[in-house]
Amino acid sequence: MAEELIGKVLVFKQHRGIITETEAYIGFDDPASHAFKGETPRTKIMFGKAGFSYVYLIYGMYHCLNIVTEKAGFPAAVLIRGVQLSDVSKLHLDGPGKICRHMGITKAHYGIDVATSEELYLGCIKQTLAFSKTPRIGIKVATDRLWRFLAKSEKG
DNA sequence: ACCCCGATCGTA
DNA sequence: ACGATCGGGGTT
Numbered sequence: 001m002a003e004e005l006i007g008k009v010l011v012f013k014q015h016r017g018i019i020t021e022t023e024a025y026i027g028f029d030d031p032a033s034h035a036f037k038g039e040t041p042r043t044k045i046m047f048g049k050a051g052f053s054y055v056y057l058i059y060g061m062y063h064c065l066n067i068v069t070e071k072a073g074f075p076a077a078v079l080i081r082g083v084q085l086s087d088v089s090k091l092h093l094d095g096p097g098k099i100c101r102h103m104g105i106t107k108a109h110y111g112i113d114v115a116t117s118e119e120l121y122l123g124c125i126k127q128t129l130a131f132s133k134t135p136r137i138g139i140k141v142a143t144d145r146l147w148r149f150l151a152k153s154e155k156g
Numbered sequence: 157a158c159c160c161c162g163a164t165c166g167t168a
Numbered sequence: 169a170c171g172a173t174c175g176g177g178g179t180t
Contacts, residue, residue: 023163032163034176042176060174062164079163097164138163 001050001069002078005122006149007129010083012120015103017093020129020154021082023136024147025066027074032139035075045111046075053112053120055105062097063106067114067122082154 002024010019025033025046034056035046045054046068054066054077066077083099085091093099100106105120112120133146 025163034163037177040177056163057175059162059164059172061172064163066163077163081163095164101165136163140162 001067002147002149003131005067005078005080006131006151007125007127009086009123009125010080011123012103012105012109015085016087016123017083017085018125018129018151019080019082020084020092020151021080021094022149023079023081024069024076024149025079026070026076026147030142030145032136032142032145033075033077035077039075043075046077048072051113051115053109053114055100055107055110057107058097063100064096065100065105065109081148082150 002022005019005022008019010017030036034043039047042056045052049072050069052068054068055063058064065080068077070076079096080099081096083093093102109120114121130152131149132152134148134150135143135146136148
């Protein structure tokens with residue numbers, strides 16, 4: 001799903017943009033995942049059905065948006081790390097904290113079903129984007145896994 | 157009650 | 169390279 005989401009459209013309220021960068025956090029054997037140590041109130045949504053938002057606060061200052069994937073009982077999520085805004089600014093939001101800060105996404109938007117919500121959802125465009133795979137960044141473990149996906153022409 | 161630390165970002 | 173800033177989660 002992290003690969004699939006490259007080139008899809010992220011819509012939140014009046015904001016929309018093409019997803020240019022994602023990271024995957026998968027299952028019980030991924031030590032970089034918040035779900036690795038088991039289910040907690042914060043990570044509960046990751047253990048549920050796919051298609052729900054997982055928003056968390058990081059470093060006391062920034063929010064990060066994920067989309068839960070995989071079947072219930074198997075924790076996984078895709079972190080949205082990069083978005084190219086579709087408005088006239090064409091601003092490239094580079095980093096999960098910047099995306100949420102710009103769009104106003106907070107923990108209040110935890111657990112939204114993106115399949116039915118009219119506030120937060122995903123869309124398609126006709127073209128697909130080529131992408132590259134790299135190690136995930138900002139983590140200190142499991143950096144050998146190529147679970148970061150970056151649209152071509154993005155640096156990194 | 158206390159402590160450590162983090163899927164970040166802006167500034168130096 | 170570093171500090172800001174605070175909640176989550178484990179430990180006392």
